[in-house]
Amino acid sequence: MFRVSICGVDCTLYSEWKSPNKITSRSGTGAGRGDIIITTLSGGKGTSTVKFWGYHETVGPLHESAVWVEERGTMYDKRKVAYHVLTTGLEEDPLGLSDEANDKRFPEEELLDLFPEGSGRLTADNFIPAWWLLENHRQTTFDDLKSGLNYLNRQVEGHKESEISFLKTNMASMVDQLDTLMALKGDFDKHEQEIQHDPLARSEELVKAACGNADNLFKELLERKDKADETRNTLVLLNRFKFLFALPKSIDENLALGNFHQIVSDYGRAKLLYGSHETEMVKSLMREVEERVRDLDEAFREVLKEDNGLPLVEQKKLIRHLTALGISEDPAWQVLEHKYQAMKETLGQMENSLHQTSCHPSSIQEGEVPPEVEVIERAAGIMTGSFRNFWQLGNLYTSGDLHKSQSPANKDTFMKMVRNLVTIYCRICQQALMAPLMDDKSSPSSNLEAGEHLIDFLPRCLLKIRSCYVSLAKMHIVPSLLDNVEMLITQLRIYTLQELLKKAIRDCGNLEALETSEAELVGDRHVTGSRLPHVFEENVKSVVELIQEKVLRGEQGTAVLQNPEVQTNLKHLVKALLKTFVEFLKRLSDPLIKRERKDSKKDFSSAQVLTTLGNCREYSQSTLPRLADVFSSAGFRKLDEVFEEVNRLTQKRAEKIIAAYIEWVSGPLIGCIEPSMYRGGFRWDKCHQPYTVSSYIPETLLTILSIYAEVMDHSPKHSLQVVQEISAAACEEIARLYSCVKKFSPEGAAQAWIDLQAFQRIISSFLNENAQSLLPVVTKFLEQMKIQSECFVNA
Numbered sequence: 195m196f197r198v199s200i201c202g203v204d205c206t207l208y209s210e211w212k213s214p215n216k217i218t219s220r221s222g223t224g225a226g227r228g229d230i231i232i233t234t235l236s237g238g239k240g241t242s243t244v245k246f247w248g249y250h251e252t253v254g255p256l257h258e259s260a261v262w263v264e265e266r267g268t269m270y271d272k273r274k275v276a277y278h279v280l281t282t283g284l285e286e287d288p289l290g291l292s293d294e295a296n297d298k299r300f301p302e303e304e305l306l307d308l309f310p311e312g313s314g315r316l317t318a319d320n321f322i323p324a325w326w327l328l329e330n331h332r333q334t335t336f337d338d339l340k341s342g343l344n345y346l347n348r349q350v351e352g353h354k355e356s357e358i359s360f361l362k363t364n365m366a367s368m369v370d371q372l373d374t375l376m377a378l379k380g381d382f383d384k385h386e387q388e389i390q391h392d393p394l395a396r397s398e399e400l401v402k403a404a405c406g407n408a409d410n411l412f413k414e415l416l417e418r419k420d421k422a423d424e425t426r427n428t429l430v431l432l433n434r435f436k437f438l439f440a441l442p443k444s445i446d447e448n449l450a451l452g453n454f455h456q457i458v459s460d461y462g463r464a465k466l467l468y469g470s471h472e473t474e475m476v477k478s479l480m481r482e483v484e485e486r487v488r489d490l491d492e493a494f495r496e497v498l499k500e501d502n503g504l505p506l507v508e509q510k511k512l513i514r515h516l517t518a519l520g521i522s523e524d525p526a527w528q529v530l531e532h533k534y535q536a537m538k539e540t541l542g543q544m545e546n547s548l549h550q551t552s553c554h555p556s557s558i559q560e561g562e563v564p565p566e567v568e569v570i571e572r573a574a575g576i577m578t579g580s581f582r583n584f585w586q587l588g589n590l591y592t593s594g595d596l597h598k599s600q601s602p603a604n605k606d607t608f609m610k611m612v613r614n615l616v617t618i619y620c621r622i623c624q625q626a627l628m629a630p631l632m633d634d635k636s637s638p639s640s641n642l643e644a645g646e647h648l649i650d651f652l653p654r655c656l657l658k659i660r661s662c663y664v665s666l667a668k669m670h671i672v673p674s675l676l677d678n679v680e681m682l683i684t685q686l687r688i689y690t691l692q693e694l695l696k697k698a699i700r701d702c703g704n705l706e707a708l709e710t711s712e713a714e715l716v717g718d719r720h721v722t723g724s725r726l727p728h729v730f731e732e733n734v735k736s737v738v739e740l741i742q743e744k745v746l747r748g749e750q751g752t753a754v755l756q757n758p759e760v761q762t763n764l765k766h767l768v769k770a771l772l773k774t775f776v777e778f779l780k781r782l783s784d785p786l787i788k789r790e791r792k793d794s795k796k797d798f799s800s801a802q803v804l805t806t807l808g809n810c811r812e813y814s815q816s817t818l819p820r821l822a823d824v825f826s827s828a829g830f831r832k833l834d835e836v837f838e839e840v841n842r843l844t845q846k847r848a849e850k851i852i853a854a855y856i857e858w859v860s861g862p863l864i865g866c867i868e869p870s871m872y873r874g875g876f877r878w879d880k881c882h883q884p885y886t887v888s889s890y891i892p893e894t895l896l897t898i899l900s901i902y903a904e905v906m907d908h909s910p911k912h913s914l915q916v917v918q919e920i921s922a923a924a925c926e927e928i929a930r931l932y933s934c935v936k937k938f939s940p941e942g943a944a945q946a947w948i949d950l951q952a953f954q955r956i957i958s959s960f961l962n963e964n965a966q967s968l969l970p971v972v973t974k975f976l977e978q979m980k981i982q983s984e985c986f987v988n989a
Contacts, residue, residue: 195209195211195217195232195233195234195235196233196234196235197231197232197233198217198219198230198231198232198233199229199230199231199232199233200219200221200222200224200228200230200246200248201221201222201224201225201226201227201228201229201246201248202224202228203221203222203223203224204222205219205220205221205222208220208221208222217232221246221248224248225248226247226248227245227246227247227248228245228246228248229241229242229245229246230242230244230246288316288342288346288349289331289339289341289342289343289345289346290341290342290345290346291331291334291338291339291341291342291345300328300329300332302329305325305328305329308324308325308328309322309324309325312325313325314326314329314330327339431475435468435475435476435479437460437463437464437467438464438467438468438476438479438480438483439479441460441461441464441479441483442479442482442483442486444456444457444460445457445460445461445483445486445487445490446486448460449490454490454494454511454512454515455511455515457487457490457515458515458518458519461483461487461519462518464480464483465480468480487519490519491516491519491525494512494515494516495516495525495528495529495532497512498512498513498529498532498533506583506586506587509583509587510587510590510595510596513525513526513529513587513596514596516529517596526587526591526596527591527604529587530584530587530588530591530608530611533580533583533584533587534584534611534615536580537576537580537581537584537615538614538615538618540576541573541576541615541618541619541622542618544569544572544573544622545618545621545622545625547565547569548565548566548569548622548625548626563651564647564648564651566626566627566648566651567626567648567651567654567655569622569626570622570623570626570627570655570658570659571655571658573619573622573623574658574659574661574662576619577615577616577619577662577665577666578661578662578665578666581615581666582665582669584611584612584615585612585669585671586669588608588611588612591604591608592604592605592608609672609675612671612675613675616666616675616676616678616679617678619662619679620678620679620681620682623655623659623682623686624682624685626655627648627652627655627686627689628685628686628689646697649693649694649696649697650697652686652689652690652693652694653690653694653740653744653745654744655686656683656686656687656690656744656745657744659679659682659683659686660683662679663676663679663680663683666679684754687745687746687754688754688757688760690741690744690745691741691745691746691754691760691764692763692764692767694737694740694741694745695737695741695764695767695768695770695771696767697737698733698734698737698771699767699770699771699774701733702730702733702734702771702774702775702778703774703777703778705726705729705730705774705775705778724805724808724809726775726778726809727775727809727812727813727816727817728817730774730775730813730817731817731820731821734771734821734824735821735824738824738825738828739824739828741828742827742828742829746828746829755829755830755831761831761832764830765832765833765835765836768825768830768833768836769836769839769840772818772821772836772837772840773840773843775813775817775844776813776840776843776844776847779806779809779810779813779844779847779851780847782802782806783803783806783847783850783851783854800855800859800904801904801908803851803854803855803858804855804904804905804907804908804909805908806851807848807851807852807855807908807909807912808908808909810844810845810847810848810851811848811909811911811912813844814841814844814845814848818837818840818841818844821837822834822837848912852912852915852916855916856916856919856920856923859901859916859920860919860920860923860924862897863894863897863898863901863920863923863924864923864924864927866893866894866897867890867894867924867927867928867931868927868931870889870890870893870894871888871890871931873889873890876888877942878935878937878938878939878942878943878945878946879936879937879938879939879942880939880942881939881941881942881945882941883941883944884941884944884945884948886948887948887949887952888945888948888949890949891949891952891953894924894928894953895953895956895957898917898920898921898924898957901916901917901920902916902917905917917957921957924957928950928953932946
């Protein structure tokens with residue numbers, strides 16, 4: 195054997211070779227688990243297959259020791275010793291029955307009832323063996339308990355024998371120690387005699403002072419330890435709950451940055467980690483965090499409640515954040531309910547405002563937009579803005595995109611909300627636009643005054659409502675929900691169409707103020723009337739174009755004109771519109787026809803009558819055909835009878851005007867023939883030799899010519915008829931005057947024959963059959979009287 199190493203410590207000096215199979219040795223200071231390595235002189239090394247476990251035995255104040263032990267090294271912590279005692283000796287089974295089963299322990303409540311003042315702990319002062327046996331060996335048999343008692347007795351006897359053997363083994367050391375103590379006692383007594391006082395008094399004082407200092411130091415140490423423990427615990431808490439402590443500030447910072455997703459994520463994490471924590475500090479921190487989260491929840495709700503044009507994507511994010519925060523059960527539905535109530539309240543206020551504005555239509559200034567129109571536009575803005583938002587959010591909600599566990603009843607409720615809002619919108623439009631003129635309770639004049647200011651804005655409102663309908667249709671709303679809007683548009687189309695035509699009838703009825711009774715040039719041709727037919731035509735065309743562009747645009751507008759009832763009403767309205775010009779012509783011509791004109795200036799009166807006659811011709815031949823094309827191109831059907839009837843009325847009016855004009859101008863003409871014929875006392879029986887035509891013939895012809903020129907200037911088409919009629923009247927008057935002559939002298943007969951021949955030759959082309967039949971009669975009469983005339987001459 196060359197070397198022995200145990201746990202890395204050389205133990206060669208403490209080793210002894212017994213045989214090739216046995217070596218005895220004392221272990222060194224090595225501690226822990228290690229190998230036993232043996233080196234031989236030949237250089238070989240051998241290792242034990244069993245690991246060696248080395249440890250240092252601690253000698254306590256109650257341990258038996260054969261040598262002196264430094265007391266400083268035996269100082270111990272009472273808590274550690276108590277723990278060591280509790281965890282070592284007391285854990286062993288004193289009866290040695292640890293192999294016995296003890297599954298069912300005796301209930302502690304019953305033990306307390308049996309032994310109120312006892313205990314089952316071995317180290318307790320009130321230890322009761324019966325308690326301990328019932329608690330630990332309830333199912334142990336009596337024989338086993340006797341065996342356990344024998345085992346305990348053997349342990350006690352063995353402990354006594356070990357003490358005696360220990361004394362026998364270390365007898366020399368014990369004697370040396372006793373000698374040392376005796377010597378120490380002798381020195382102590384000698385010292386006490388020398389100093390003549392008790393040396394222990396000073397020692398006692400010092401010991402007491404040392405104890406006091408020790409107690410103070412111990413208290414300070416405990417206080418510092420407590421502070422250190424508190425600091426350590428605080429640091430541990432800070433480190434452990436670092437996330438929770440920093441969460442309020444983190445929420446404020448993320449809120450300022452708009453990082454709402456991070457806030458929701460952090461709050462969810464904190465709720466998961468510390469939501470069920472019972473520590474008061476954690477509860478306080480969670481209350482602070484939840485307070486901030488509630489403020490955030492309210493802020494989110496306020497943002498969603500405000501109609502500030504927030505994009506749908508952002509609204510979805512906010513609603514999902516609200517759902518993740520979990521403050522309320524179904525925030526998405528609450529947002530929908532609030533939006534519905536807000537829109538319903540706003541529309542209700544608009545509806546109430548209509549009652550006030552409808553009572554004071556006269557307060558609206560000219561050129562100012564009526565309040566009803568503003569209400570229509572605001573309501574349409576709500577339906578295309580806030581309502582669109584509401585519908586899109588509702589679709590996301592019902593499809594489960596905003597809330598996974600929505601109630602099935604909410605979907606039906608949402609559809610009822612949509613239907614209700616659409617119904618309120620339609621009711622507002624009807625009340626704002628159609629109620630003033632469709633109210634049967636008030637008089638027609640008050641209705642007209644109340645709603646006439648809206649007629650010019652009806653196309654604008656119709657366009658706004660149609661745009662709203664198109665916007666709603668693009669939202670893919672259920673068609674049945676839009677039936678009310680579609681019906682409203684159809685009613686408003688018909689209503690606007692009728693009201694525009696009625697207004698045109700009223701406007702065209704005021705054209706009389708524009709009558710100038712002067713022919714004017716329009717374009718490149720000479721109009722034989724005034725500009726009123728053109729003005730009337732332009733007014734009607736503008737109304738029809740407005741109807742075509744604003745009212746009848748689209749398939750639904752075309753379908754409106756195919757309604758039989760609408761066609762019947764339109765026929766009456768178009769007929770009334772076209773007849774307004776005929777009525778205007780009637781008002782202008784009635785004074786002449788009824789002989790109520792008192793104008794002193796013939797030229798002015800004739801010009802007015804002829805201008806009216808020219809307007810009749812222009813209206814009948816040009817205006818009505820063009821207006822028929824205008825109505826036809828706009829989609830109006832089955833109006834041929836209307837135009838034919840109006841044309842007949844116009845022609846009848848023209849015939850009446852012509853007849854009245856002829857009668858009117860014929861009177862002065864006929865009245866001038868007789869005075870002109872007998873001017874200067876002229877007599878047919880005492881006439882001089884004729885040398886020229888009598889003056890009444892040129893005067894009559896000049897009068898006819900002036901009338902012809904005037905008619906040609908205003909109404910060339912009627913010139914021939916007028917000249918024929920007045921020429922016939924002149925012929926009739928001349929025939930009457932000649933028939934009244936009692937006696938013709940030869941010169942008078944010759945003069946009359948000359949006058950008639952001159953008159954006949956000049957106006958022969960303008961004479962009608964009746965007039966042409968009168969002149970030959972007079973001529974024949976003169977020829978028959980020729981013989982009698984000669985007889986009178988010869989006599």
